[in-house]
Amino acid sequence: MAEDFKRPDHERLVWRGVVEEYRSFLPVDENTPVITLGEGRTPLIYAPELSSLKSADVYLKYEGGNPTGSFKDRGMTLAISKAAEEGSQTVVCASTGNTSASAAAYAAKAGMTCAVLIPEGYIALGKLAQALIYGAKVMQVKGNFDQALQIVRELGEHSSKITVVNSINPYRIEGQKTGAFEIVDTLGVVPDYHFIPVGNAGNITAYWKGYKEYLKRGITASAPKMMGFQAAGAAPIVLGHVVEHPETVATAIRIGNPASWENAMQARDESGGAISSVTDGEILEAYRFLAAKESVFCEPASAASVAGLLKTEVKRGSVVVCVLTGHGLKDPDAAISQISVPEAVDATYDAICRELGV
Numbered sequence: 001m002a003e004d005f006k007r008p009d010h011e012r013l014v015w016r017g018v019v020e021e022y023r024s025f026l027p028v029d030e031n032t033p034v035i036t037l038g039e040g041r042t043p044l045i046y047a048p049e050l051s052s053l054k055s056a057d058v059y060l061k062y063e064g065g066n067p068t069g070s071f072k073d074r075g076m077t078l079a080i081s082k083a084a085e086e087g088s089q090t091v092v093c094a095s096t097g098n099t100s101a102s103a104a105a106y107a108a109k110a111g112m113t114c115a116v117l118i119p120e121g122y123i124a125l126g127k128l129a130q131a132l133i134y135g136a137k138v139m140q141v142k143g144n145f146d147q148a149l150q151i152v153r154e155l156g157e158h159s160s161k162i163t164v165v166n167s168i169n170p171y172r173i174e175g176q177k178t179g180a181f182e183i184v185d186t187l188g189v190v191p192d193y194h195f196i197p198v199g200n201a202g203n204i205t206a207y208w209k210g211y212k213e214y215l216k217r218g219i220t221a222s223a224p225k226m227m228g229f230q231a232a233g234a235a236p237i238v239l240g241h242v243v244e245h246p247e248t249v250a251t252a253i254r255i256g257n258p259a260s261w262e263n264a265m266q267a268r269d270e271s272g273g274a275i276s277s278v279t280d281g282e283i284l285e286a287y288r289f290l291a292a293k294e295s296v297f298c299e300p301a302s303a304a305s306v307a308g309l310l311k312t313e314v315k316r317g318s319v320v321v322c323v324l325t326g327h328g329l330k331d332p333d334a335a336i337s338q339i340s341v342p343e344a345v346d347a348t349y350d351a352i353c354r355e356l357g358v
């Protein structure tokens, strides 16, 4: 009834983005102009099929629900806000795709110029489309991500006018740690295991930092085991040496010399976790499984966390979170390559009935 209708409680209902929501944990003050697209508060989805397979309670932290479709937005809101605070006009990054999409979006919001270096031929179509439509200067580099990042590091060192927004920028890690806060806030308990894909290793570093900060403030009394997974063809941390020519179907994590290598090993060791590898076959199997059985469509790199879970023994009855780092629509080619596209059917009632077998 109309007279019973109450206006929504704006303060309570509106999510203001991760910087405002977790302000007391972040290096911001009244001088920081907060550049936000309302990132964060992504779905934590209970996964009944995986839970039953593993005899555990498995949840999927679906980071594809962020404004540009990946977890990168959590760090980018802070990195771009701090760049704006410092008066920067230009930001640059190397990227396997998602960082470039996110940087392009937040830079546009801040009125900054954004330049991105991406490995030619190894960026998913959706990500390339995003970087371009948000208006970034996109440079396809004739080399891989590691080479592009090296150039970006040099740009950052030689020009004070350019802010690097790769995860070597500490504000990126600070923003990304809010993913751990959300998981704990939503679950009401600390997971026993945290499964996560590892590429440049910024995200595993960030989540571990977040879990440790909740512990330190007395909000929680434990922290999960950090379980990181690299693609077998791009697994420098597992192998213990740089991979000169990384190869994997999961182009997002096609990285042979991760910037946060040391921090990832620290997260593994302090948490009592592990960093292992999953093959492209295992990644794609988990990718199809997630869509078909849990109705969650992520990009191939994201499925590395679940591929890892599928082959890892977890304690019976434990609480498990797998981070799904990016949206499935980022990489339509990967999806199409996993299915057979049906042939066209005549536009008649009879033809459709024949197809349906009715």
Ligand code: AN7
Binding pocket: 070, 094, 095, 096, 097, 098, 099, 100, 167, 197, 198, 199, 200, 201, 202, 203, 204, 252, 253, 299, 301, 302, 325, 326
């Ligand atoms: C979907 O965009 O490195 O271990 O340049 O896009 O923090 O690097 C992306 C990485 C996992 C790995 N899942 O995270 C980039 C980039 C997805 C990703 C990762 C990435 P990190």
